[in-house]
Amino acid sequence: MILYFLTLVLFVMGVYCLIAKKNIIKKIIGLTITDYAINLFIIIIGYRAKGIAPIMFKNMTIQELAEYGVDPLPQALVLTSIVIGLGVLSLMTSICLRLYEKYKTFDMSEINRLKG
Amino acid sequence: MVETFLFVLLIFMIVGSIIAIETKNLLSSVISCGIVGAAVSIAFLMLGAPDIAITQVVVEILILVILIRATITIDNTAIEAHWDTFAVVSSLIFFGLFLVFAFLAVQELPPFGQPLMRVSKEYLQTGLQKTGAANVVAAIILDFRGYDTLGEATVIFVSILGSFVILRRRGRKRRTEADTEKVGILSEAEIREDYGDLRE
Numbered sequence: 001m002i003l004y005f006l007t008l009v010l011f012v013m014g015v016y017c018l019i020a021k022k023n024i025i026k027k028i029i030g031l032t033i034t035d036y037a038i039n040l041f042i043i044i045i046g047y048r049a050k051g052i053a054p055i056m057f058k059n060m061t062i063q064e065l066a067e068y069g070v071d072p073l074p075q076a077l078v079l080t081s082i083v084i085g086l087g088v089l090s091l092m093t094s095i096c097l098r099l100y101e102k103y104k105t106f107d108m109s110e111i112n113r114l115k116g
Numbered sequence: 117m118v119e120t121f122l123f124v125l126l127i128f129m130i131v132g133s134i135i136a137i138e139t140k141n142l143l144s145s146v147i148s149c150g151i152v153g154a155a156v157s158i159a160f161l162m163l164g165a166p167d168i169a170i171t172q173v174v175v176e177i178l179i180l181v182i183l184i185r186a187t188i189t190i191d192n193t194a195i196e197a198h199w200d201t202f203a204v205v206s207s208l209i210f211f212g213l214f215l216v217f218a219f220l221a222v223q224e225l226p227p228f229g230q231p232l233m234r235v236s237k238e239y240l241q242t243g244l245q246k247t248g249a250a251n252v253v254a255a256i257i258l259d260f261r262g263y264d265t266l267g268e269a270t271v272i273f274v275s276i277l278g279s280f281v282i283l284r285r286r287g288r289k290r291r292t293e294a295d296t297e298k299v300g301i302l303s304e305a306e307i308r309e310d311y312g313d314l315r316e
Contacts, residue, residue, distance in 0.1 A: 001222055001223065001227065001228065002123065003119065003122055003123065003126065003228055004222040004225060004228070005215075005218065005219055005222055006123070006126040006127070006130065007126065008214075008215065008218045008222070009130060009215065010126070010129055010130055010133060012211045012214060012215060013130070013133050013134065013137060014133065015207075015211070016137070016207050016208075016211060017133075017136075017137045019203055019207045020200065020203045020204045020207050021137070022200070023142070025142055025145070025146070025183065025186060025187055026137070026142075026145065028183070029136055029137070029145060029146065029149045029183070030137065032149055032153075032179060033133050033136065033137075033149065033152060036129075036152060036153060036156045039156070039168075039172075040156055040159060040160075043159075043160060043163050043165055043168065044122070044163065044228065045225065045226070045231060046163075046231050046236075047118075047163045047164065047228065047229060047231065048164075048229060048230070048231055048233075049228075049229030049230065051164045052164055053164045053165065053166050054164070054240060054251070054252040054253060055166075055250060055251045055252070055253075056244055056250040056251075056252075057250075062240075062241060062244060062245075065240055065244075065252075066237060066240040066241045069164075069240050069252065070163065070164040070165070070231075071231045071233055071236045072236055072239055072240065072243075072252040072253045072256055073235060073236045073239065073256060075165045075167065075168055075253045076253050076256040076257045076261060076264075077264075078165075078168055079167060079168055079171055079253070079257060080257070080264060080265065080268045082168070082171050082172060082175050083171070083175065083268060083272060084268060084271050084272070085175070086175045086178055086179065087271055087272045087274075087275030087276070088275060089179055089182065089183075090182055090275060090276070090279050091275045091278050091279050091282075093182050093183065093185075093186045093279075094278075094279040094282045094283045095282055096186060097186055097283065098282055098283070106142075109200075
């Protein structure tokens, strides 16, 4: 229980950084922390007590794997999610670099003209 | 054992993210974010997910490289002059409420260490026989849910294309001169020279 709650605290701190901070790079860092927290939450839900990684080794039966292996489905989904997080981050950073070239600052409150 | 270790690791992550959020220098903020990522990767390793841990380490290194590229050469100064009281207060109230309801909702989840494995049991039992992959996670992402991975590849492709277009140094060429020359179409002046004014 307490582990789930701590992961959600981490999530909340990332979202707080996303909302309350002025610097764009800080906002990106907040989104990254949110990403980590959600991935960790999903993996923690799939953990099984005394579990092993869901990989067949040489001297192991399928019964043993089904008995002790942790949940492989969240792992497969989180693997996708991590890589997509990287793509989103690279896109955001390139937009930030362009904004810096135009406005000479990372400050959100000075970037107020939408076009021109 | 694992639970205690994860508890300590999560406290470490929370402290790291507080430093990442509140420190003034952007570079130290980026590095603290990297600390959180490394701790997440160790936690994955403890939770029996070695594939995810490897991916997380690689992605973490790439994130650090990208963010340091964005911060180190240009603006490294802190922005501290204005303090948006409304945003801070409203987000703090909202997150207090969120955490209260999350604490109530977390009680309903299956307890730590006893997951619901209705679908996954099937995958664990028949994965090797159906796909021939010793690693069940690889069997799921490449065989059982292959379309998911195809969508992932599409997202990666589109995001790389987007950053390439955004960061491109030169803009598009001027259409009137360059394109007609390249394809061999006569320009308007040449047409007028050869055939007279066609509009009359």
